[in-house]
């Protein structure tokens with residue numbers, strides 16, 4: 001118990017097929033869909049660095065080009081904006097250059113989130129690491145990471161972020177069974193259970209701290225729900241026997257979660273983020289009010 005080694009690596013899986021968003025995601029990953037004027041993945045990468053993870057590994061898939069290009073410098077574009085005196089856009093572009101270098105590894109085929117995380121094994125090595133799903137935006141994330149890291153620091157092992165969902169939504173998530181200890185201890189997990197079989201209404205959201213033993217468990221985890229290797233199944237193995245990789249704890253996250261991989265939720269996210277923007281918010285909100293009034297006429 002006590003001080004644990006600091007967590008340096010964050011793994012961001014972005015290799016899913018994004019079938020719910022086809023045909024938009026035929027040639028670009030869903031993580032590249034813009035939320036106003038920034039692709040979802042940029043919010044997540046910025047979150048990882050702000051949480052203090054200095055080594056960020058992107059898991060890319062078949063259409064990785066745009067993802068990788070987005071984080072490369074674009075001198076020609078910068079020169080053009082500079083020549084035009086377009087200071088605002090130049091600044092936005094240069095924000096990207098401030099991010100430390102990203103590493104990437106390719107998941108050969110979209111065999112599931114568990115398999116995506118397993119492709120990080122060599123890069124991460126024998127050290128605990130964070131996972132942030134590339135299509136899930138979380139706000140505010142600072143306090144959540146602080147809480148998760150505090151528990152990790154005290155107890156080691158793994159820490160999951162959970163959120164309460166409605167009965168009708170439990171079948172969309174990994175659902176946790178918890179012991180009523182402080183901090184909360186995960187005793188089991190079920191991926192996308194039917195409502196009757198769900199051990200609770202607490203769903204895993206896309207933020208994790210994982211002990212490196214997850215890799216050897218994943219190597220022995222066969223395909224589960226949907227024929228995919230499920231990260232939830234591997235974490236359940238850790239949760240059922242703390243001798244493998246230490247305890248699995250949970251934080252009930254007091255945050256908003258924006259799922260950009262689902263069309264309806266994506267549209268809501270874009271609208272909400274646009275209304276909050278300093279440069280666009282007022283005008284957009286005015287228009288939106290008029291538009292919705294028109295819908296009710």
Ligand code: UTP
Pocket residue numbers: 013014015016017018019020021059107109110111112113115116133134135136261
């Ligand atoms: P999702 O289940 O939301 O992604 O995975 P998906 O499979 O692309 O979605 P649909 O159902 O086909 O629309 C959650 C996260 O895990 C990544 C995704 O990119 C997303 O960030 N993922 C999923 C992988 O990296 N590899 C996989 O094989 C599956």
